[in-house]
């Protein structure tokens with residue numbers, strides 16, 4: 001709920017609109033999200049070429065969604081930290097570095113899963 005707003009809660013459609021607005025802002029301002037969307041698009045193209053099965057598509061979709069989700073959360077945490085302080089502060093550094101680490105942990109995991117899925121589809125494993 002927006003502080004000071006007279007309404008209890010925005011409607012579902014309006015909330016969804018804010019979410020889309022947030023996604024567009026992240027895409028416009030964060031280079032990493034664009035890199036992730038590009039990697040996701042290339043993965044989909046590679047999946048079409050290789051002819052992934054339904055289960056593999058589901059795994060790839062979950063991995064892509066989780067990585068983009070983590071980067072969106074990281075971006076939001078960075079914004080909140082910047083709002084909280086414009087000073088250099090060890091806690092600000094800790095929050096930003098841990099949020100960034102969460103993205104890298106998920107990205108590396110997704111990359112390993114992607115390699116396994118494609119290696120299996122190509123009968124390499």
Ligand SMILES: Nc1ncnc2c1ncn2[C@@H]1O[C@H](COP(=O)(O)OP(=O)(O)OP(=O)(O)O)[C@@H](O)[C@H]1O
Nearest residue numbers: 032074078085086087088089090092093096097100
């Ligand atoms: N207020 C602060 N106090 C201390 N260290 C900070 C502060 N702000 C940023 N840092 C350090 O600088 C790094 C980069 O911060 P910045 O806000 O530029 O993130 P970023 O490079 O845009 O991250 P990303 O690439 O994930 O978008 C942080 O990970 C942190 O180590």
